[in-house]
Amino acid sequence: MAFSVPRWLVTSIAAAGVALGSIGLAPSANAQPSNEELGTVAREAMIAVFDKKDPSAIDRFFAAPFIQHDPNVADGLAGLKQYAEEIADSPAPKIKIHRTLVDGDFVLLHSSYEGLKGRATPVVAFDLFRLKDGKIVEHWGGQEAEAPPNSSGHTQVDGPTSVTDRDKTEQNRELVRAFKETVTVQLKFDQIGRFIEDGNYVQHASKIGDGVARMKSRVADVAKPSHVPVLNPRRYVADGNFVLALVEANAEGGPTANYDLFRVYNGKIVEHWDVLSPIPPRERWKNSNGPY
Numbered sequence: 435m436a437f438s439v440p441r442w443l444v445t446s447i448a449a450a451g452v453a454l455g456s457i458g459l460a461p462s463a464n465a466q467p468s469n470e471e472l473g474t475v476a477r478e479a480m481i482a483v484f485d486k487k488d489p490s491a492i493d494r495f496f497a498a499p500f501i502q503h504d505p506n507v508a509d510g511l512a513g514l515k516q517y518a519e520e521i522a523d524s525p526a527p528k529i530k531i532h533r534t535l536v537d538g539d540f541v542l543l544h545s546s547y548e549g550l551k552g553r554a555t556p557v558v559a560f561d562l563f564r565l566k567d568g569k570i571v572e573h574w575g576g577q578e579a580e581a582p583p584n585s586s587g588h589t590q591v592d593g594p595t596s597v598t599d600r601d602k603t604e605q606n607r608e609l610v611r612a613f614k615e616t617v618t619v620q621l622k623f624d625q626i627g628r629f630i631e632d633g634n635y636v637q638h639a640s641k642i643g644d645g646v647a648r649m650k651s652r653v654a655d656v657a658k659p660s661h662v663p664v665l666n667p668r669r670y671v672a673d674g675n676f677v678l679a680l681v682e683a684n685a686e687g688g689p690t691a692n693y694d695l696f697r698v699y700n701g702k703i704v705e706h707w708d709v710l711s712p713i714p715p716r717e718r719w720k721n722s723n724g725p726y
Contacts, residue, residue: 467568469536469673476541476563477531479570484529484547489518497569502721504575505714509721514573524551532591533695535673537603539565542671542678544695544707546580546591556580558590560678560693560709562671574669574680574725576693576711581640588638593705594697600674606698607672613703614667614679614694623650630703638707649706665692668726675699682726689713691725 467475475495482491492515502509507517521527526549533544541563548556557577564572583589599606613629616622632646642648653665669680681692690710697705713725 467565471568472539472541472565473534473536475565475568476543476561476570477534480529480531480543480545480561483518483521484527487522487524487527489515489522492518495570497566497571499571501572501723503573503723503725505719505721505725507573507575507720509723513720520551525549527551533595533676535597535671535676535678537671537673540671541565542673544591547577558709560695562678562680574691576691576709576725578709578711584637584640585643586637588636588644590638590640590707590709593636593638593707597674597676599698602698603672603674605701606675606677607670609698609701610672610677610679610696610703611667611670613696614665614681618653618665618681619667621654623654626650634702634704636705638705680726683710 479491479495482488482495492511496511496514498511500509500511500514502513507513528548530546531543532546533542535542535544543559543561543563545559545561546556547553547559550557556579558580559575559577562574563570581590609629616625617629626646630646630649635644635646635649637644637649639652642652664684666682666684667679668682671678671680675698677696677698679692679694679696681694683690683692690712693709693711695707696703711725
């Protein structure tokens, strides 16, 4: 038989510092996980799978129906469990999480992986998760091999990690969106000054050094003028001073899913990290959901 708990009792228990769950009272159905809680779920899930080699973590942290967008992993919880079992069979899998961004129901992790079966070198990765009711229900991901420091001495993962300026999240999202559309899609290089201050742009991409000139040269080389945009932004994830653009790229070297992470300071883009993840031929995809 159901019964109600008097409000005075709930208030007294809370004031005494006793957790409601410890006496069998269910939390409110309307309670939503905080940004910190969502980030913790994603981090703990990846640590359990990679560091602890625990395939059973899939049942604890993920929920059906689960949608997989990484073309190298089969769809659904079954595909995810199979992947976790392969990780557990790796010699010494390990993950180091460098950055965590939370944007509504989405959590982005910027990480390094090593000791993976079939990988001769460590990899740098972006993993984007969508959560529902505190569990992960969708995943996008991209990886590339770890490289030596670039010509300016920066690695693919070093630099600031703290999320700040959360009150400017939407302003910064729109700044990066406008930059990507204006400079990398429309190739209006004369407009770069609207978004980046020359002499104040730190580059972590492995093949490019600091500064506007090098960035402009790289974009011009990859996105040659054509009737069909070579770089097509598909999704933006923002949390304070960090904004990720997930870009569909169709350059001469073959299609890639580009994960471009920017740091914004005082209304200008000041830093950039990326992963250019090769997209295998369609016949080799292990799911049909697409990488975007």
